[in-house]
Amino acid sequence: MTARRMALIFGALLCLAAEADPAERLADPAAEARARALFQETRCLVCQGQSIDDSEAPLAHDLRQIIRGQIAAGHSPGQVRAFLTARYGDYVLLRPPLSPANALLWAGPFLVGLLGLGLLFGRYRRANATPPLSSDEAERLAALESDDGPRQSGK
Amino acid sequence: MTAEFGQFALALALGLSLVQVLLSVVGRVRRNAVLTGAGEGAALAAFACIAIAFGCLIWAFVSSDFSVTNVAENSHTEKPLIYKIAGAWGSHEGSMLLWCFALTGYGAAVAHARGLPWSLKALTVATQGALGVLFIGYMVFASNPLLRLAQPPIEGRSLNPLLQDPALAAHPPFLYAGYVGLSVVFSLAVAALIEGRIDAAWARWVRPWALAAWSLLAVGITLGSFWAYYELGWGGWWFWDPVENASLMPWLTATALLHSAVVTEKRGALAAWTAFLAICAFTLSMLGAFLVRSGVLTSVHAFAVDPKRGLLLLGILGVAAGTGFGLFAWRAPLLKDQSAFAPISRESTLVFNNIVLAAVTTTVLAGTLWPLILDALGKQGGVGAPYYNLVVGTLMAVAFIILPAGPLLPWKRGDALGVSQRLTVAAGLALVAGLAVFALVEPRKAVASIGVGIGVWLIAGAVTEIVERAHGFRAPWAESLRRLKSLPRGAWGMSLAHFGLGLFVMGAAYEGAWKIESTEVLTAGGHLNLGAYHLTLDGVTDRLGPNYDAQHGVIRVTDAAGALVCEAGPERRTFATGGQTTSKVAICPKGLDDIYIVLGERRVADGGGASSWLVRSYVHPWVHLIFLGPLLMALGGALSLSDRRLRLAPGRRREALA
Known part of the structure; x- marks a missing residue:
C-alpha cells in the first residue's frame, strides 16, 4: 500500500494547497467547457498520473491558464493539443495518440481478443471435421476389408 | 521481550515451511502417508508461528512500544485503538507479515481440507510451503517488522491521518x-x-x-x-x-x-x-x-x-x-x-x-x-x-x-x-431504459444512455434466469414457488453476482456522465447553486478532535422548492503530529445519489473584511449503485460458496443433481 498511499497523499496534499479558483474561469461557459475537456486529458507532469483538472500543483495551474488563454484566443482543441505535445512531448496527453510507437498499446488488447476468437473458431472447425484415418487405422481397415487377417497383410 | 519472541516465531515459521516442503515432497515420492501427514502438521505449525508473530506485532502497536522500529515509524500514543491495531499492517514490513499470515493460513486450511486425493494434496501442501519459504524468507532477511531500535524515541511518528x-x-x-x-x-x-x-x-x-x-x-x-x-x-x-x-x-x-x-x-x-x-x-x-x-x-x-x-x-x-x-x-x-x-x-x-x-x-x-x-x-x-x-x-x-x-x-x-425469445422481455426493458435516459436526462449523452441500457439488460437477464429456472409464467404459481425454493444456492449466487454487476454498470455509466460539480468562494451566509440544489454556508467554527484541530463548516442544502434536504458539516482537519491537513468530506445521501461537499481553504480578503472559504460541491447521481453492485457480487460468491453441492463427493453429487 505504501506507494499508493504516498501517491494519493501527495496528490491530496497538493489538492489542499491551492484549489481551483472560480475567478479564473473563462466568461463564456462554452469555451470554459472546451478548456475543461482538455484539462481532463492533459497530464499534470509533476503529479502522480493525475490530470491537470484534478491536480492543484502550480504547474497544473499554469497549464490551465495557458490552455484557457489559447481557447479564449480562438484556438481549436486540436491546435491546443498540438501546442502541448510540441512543448512537452506525447507524455503530456493522458490518452496516448495513435502513433506507431503506441500501436501495440492500442492494438494489443484487441489482438489478444482476436487471437482468442481465432483459437475458438479453430476448435469449432476441428470438431466439425471428421479426422482423417491415421496410417495405422487405414492399415487395420484395409486388413479387415481383405479376407486375410492383419498379420498376413504384412507379407 | 514480545518483539524478540515474535522474531523467533518468524524464524521458526521459516524453518517449519522448509520442513513442510521436504516432508510433503519426500512423502509423495516414497508414497508414505505418515511423511505427508507430518508435512500437513508442519503447515499448521507454520501458521501458528506466523499468527504468534503477528500477535506480537499487534501487541507492540497497541502498547506503543516505540523500541520497535516499525511501531516508532507508524504509530503514536494519541491514536485511537483501532488505528493502532490497523497500523500493524500500515507499513511495508507489517503488510508483508499480514501477507504471510494469510499465506500460511490458507496453507493450513488446505492441509486440513478433506476430499482431495492424497497425492494431489501432498504436492499442493508442498507448493504452498514453497511459497511460504519464499515470502517468509524475504520477511526474515530483508523486511523484518519486529526489529528493535537502539535508541527508542519517546513518541512515534504516527500513521498518516488519511489512513486513519x-x-x-x-x-x-x-x-x-x-x-x-x-x-x-x-x-x-x-x-x-x-x-x-x-x-x-x-x-x-x-x-x-x-x-x-x-x-x-x-x-x-x-x-x-x-x-x-x-x-x-x-x-x-x-x-x-x-x-x-x-x-x-x-x-x-x-x-x-x-x-x-x-x-x-x-x-x-x-x-x-x-x-x-x-x-x-x-x-x-x-x-x-x-x-x-x-x-x-x-x-x-x-x-x-x-x-x-x-x-x-x-x-x-x-x-x-x-x-x-x-x-x-x-x-x-x-x-x-x-x-x-x-x-x-x-x-x-x-x-x-x-x-x-x-x-x-x-x-x-x-x-x-x-x-x-x-x-x-x-x-x-x-x-x-x-x-x-x-x-x-x-x-x-x-x-x-x-x-x-x-x-x-x-x-x-x-x-x-x-434463447432470444426468452430474453425478449429483458431486451425490451433494456431498450426502454436506454431510450428513456437518452430522452429525459439533460444534457443528452448517447454512450452513457447505452451504458445504463446495458446495466438494465444485465439485471433483467439475471432475473430472467431465475424466472426461467422456476418455470415462472409457464407453470402454476405454486409449482414455480416450489421450484424457486429448491434452486441450488449456486444458481442464486450466480444470478445475484450478475445482478450486482448490472447495478454497478448502471451506476458507473450514469455517475460518470451526469456528475454535477460546482465550486465557489463563499463568505458566511453566501450560497451557490448545484444542479437542482441550493447550498448556503451558515458559518465556520473551530472544533477539537481526538488528535486533530478542525474547522467545521455548516452548510444547509435545500432543494428547488426551498425545503431543507440536509445540514452538512464538512471539515478541514489539521493533525498536530506531522502537521498535515486533510478534508473531511460531508456526504448527504439522497436516494441513490450523494450530495458531496468539501470545505476548502480559508481566504482572507485583502481589505481585512470577512474571511471566506472555498466550497467544492458535487452531485454524484446513482453513486450508491457503484458500491452496492460489487458488494452484491461478493455476496453472490459467498452464497455460491455455501452451496452444499460443492462439499459433496463426486459420486454423491451426481445423486444430488439428479
Missing part, C-alpha cells in the same frame, strides 16, 4: 485475503500439472478457493474505492492508479478462472486453460505486490530508494511464476480436452467471457507497465483514465451484451432462437 479511517483499516485484510487466496489455486494447478491430471474433479476442488478469493478481493477493492471516494475528497471513485490496477488484474483473472473452471467441471473441457488462468491469477497478485512494494511504478526513481527489496520481490516473482509457467509449458500438452461444443452453447459464451476478460486484463497490464516499457526504450510516457475507459469500456460492453444468454443456453449445443 475505518474502511481503510479493513481494506488490507480483505485485499490480502483475496490476493493470497489465489495462492491455493496456484498450488493446486502446480500440483495437478506435476501429477499430469487435470479433470472435472480437480476443477471442483479449485472452485471454492477461487470463489472465496474472488469474493474477498471484490470486497477489498470496493472498500479501497469507497475510501478514495469519501476520504480523498477528489469526487472520484476510481483513478486507474497503478496500485488500483494491481488489485484489479488478479480479480479479473480470478473472474475468468471461475467461469472456465465451470466448463472444466461440468464438461471436462478447457482443462489446460483453467490451469493457465490459475497460475496467472496468483502471478498477477505477486506482480501487484511487487509493483506496489518496490515503488517502481510510482516513480522509476523510487525503485532506487530500496533496490534490494524490489529486486528480491522481483526474484520471488520470477522463481514462483517461472516455475508455474515452466511446468505448464512442459505438462499442458499432455492434457486432453475431451468434449466438443457447438458455436451456440453455454461453453461458447463462457469461452467468450474468458477471451474478453483476457483482453481487458491485457489492457490494464499494458497500460500499467507502459511507462516502464517506454522508460526501458529511453522515452517518457504513460496512459491515463481516458485510455482505460475507452478500451476497457468497449471490450466489456461486448461481453455484457452476450452475458445474459450464457446461463440460459444448454451445454454442448443450444438454440439461438429459443
